Amino acid sequence: MEKILEVNDLSYSFCTYGGVVRAVRGVSFDINEGEIVGIVGESGCGKSVTAQCLIRLNPEPPGFFESGSISYKGSDITKMTDKEMRKIRGVEIGFIFQDPMTSLNPTMKIGKQIEEIFVQRNLYSKKEMKSKALEILKMVGISDGERRYNQYPHELSGGMKQRVMIAIALVGNPGIIIADEPTTSLDVTIEAQILDLLKDLQKKLKTSIILITHDLGVIAKMCDRVLVMYGGKIVERGTVDDIFYNTRHPYTSGLLCSIASLETEKDEELEPIEGTPPDLFSPPPGCPFAARCEYAMEVCYETMPSEYTVTDEHKTMCWLQHEHAPEVVLPCKKQQKSEVLL
Template sequence: MAKDNSKVLLDVKDLRVSFDTYAGEVQAVRGTNFYVNKGEALGIVGESGCGKSVTVKSLLKLIPMPPGRIKTGSAMFNGKDLVKMSDKKLESIRGSEISMIFQDPMTSLNPTMKVGKQIMEGLIKHQKMSKKEAKERAIEMLRLVGIPTPEKRVDQYPHEFSGGMRQRGMIAIALACNPKLLVADEPTTALDVTIQAQILDLMKDLQDKMNTSIIMITHDLGVIADIAQRVVVMYGGLIMEEGTVDDIYYNPQHPYTWGLLKSVPRLDNKKKERLVPIEGTPPDLFSPPKGCPFADRCEYAMPICKEEMPEKTSITDLHAVSCWLQHDMAPDVKNPVTEGRKK
């Protein structure tokens, strides 16, 4: 099943984002192309500093501008280009049509405002509700995200909530106006494993109920497997590989994706195998490499890898990879992730 333009909610093309610093230009995002369908969850995965958060935050102008700037690109959302949109128009979309859940709920919630009032703000602004209607909706949202005794909790401050409840409160704020797209930036990082699972279950449940599209930004491949239908693998400000969850987990084609998967513990390993870290460090984005950004850390790198960025190769309609190993003249390298795995 190829990309169906009638189902696409957000379509990002050739996005390039830089930060101008005293030391020079940091090329954080260097030409990304991806899309999100209506009602779909897309995972964006990669190491810290690979450009995941900057890619999505820049579309909503949630990065400081300056020093940040969008150099080129378009982001068509419901037929409107977010990149060309005025700040005022974008402000009317943020929180109503596109909402964001941030990484740390303790710093994202206002500590001086009651949680209920923080939910009510967006409802009063975007939905033009009265205070009474907004408070009733805030209680309903807190109940929807699984917070007990919402009638009491609506009048409490963030410090009176546990970490998991604060994150649920953030989700309640994000979903209050029934957005078409929910961006979740590492939403489970600060939470313990049990609460993580509850938050992911909640997000999947709400996605089913409200048919909201989700962009899940994370470095945790377990989170992606649990919630996303398609995955984009980023490195050095570029997309290395993209495909369905099954493509990425069961038939990955890029050595960077192999490295990510090999560094995650597997439940079907009977012998005590050591986790394999990816040696080396990410590229310097002040002066990005002209070839593949992963070449210096890749055990399969060839001279061409450092000289020229490979073209995107389609494996299937939805699975594509940018790697010189796909070239007809490249050596035959066995996939270390699928090799030896039980059929």
């Protein structure tokens, strides 16, 4: 498959009154044409900041790129001007925000918000723009498009608003759509509908999707490959089967152990990951997960591990993969992907 996006050694920080927050630290990955890649991790791990770096949505300042590159179709996004970025945002790369309640403009009708991308590109007449907007509303499963076109956001349900957000992301026929926790504020039934819609559109349009989530059930249902983030770094990467059936990092194992399975009893307590994430004002010199890891060795606290290759697709940053490390069998390798989907 052809690579559509390449991120190489990306580091992004924020200047604050308390000091510099190193939110993303040396992240590298690529996105292939027509695939769905999930980025998973707990709050504060850097997944949303990473996603927003891809189309420069983080405010600059206080945010700034410390190092690295983001190559999209041969051009480095980190070096683009505001004018050049306007040709990328919403056109080449679409973005679905996690809260449609606050992401839509409450003073503008739905149709006009969809048409904004057409106005920017100056490709169609007013009549053609309306026709295209109605076509996209139909594509995302919104019936009675003429009426919805003339409604304001407050007149729509949460699920309908999220469909409008997906419609706006699709307007420019982008090569990549970034979905930042697109089902966070929705109930379970509507969440399933939105995920099915995204998957159907991805197959139909051959669009690549970067899916940001903390929900492993969503990862199991949607993704081809997974990036597990912790402390501003990618600590494990691989196919969905690699992550669920051949976990090699204690943090990934901890995430899997914290989910109820089919065998979990009604009153049985889930197993949390003890401790708190690292302070990114002053990141630890070694593995970011060492302070919470029951298998941590002295070297884990002192030196950052290299990325070890398990298979061509499966890689992990953990000293337990070193040839001289003690052999450890991580729990929750038994967790079935089908169980997580429930």
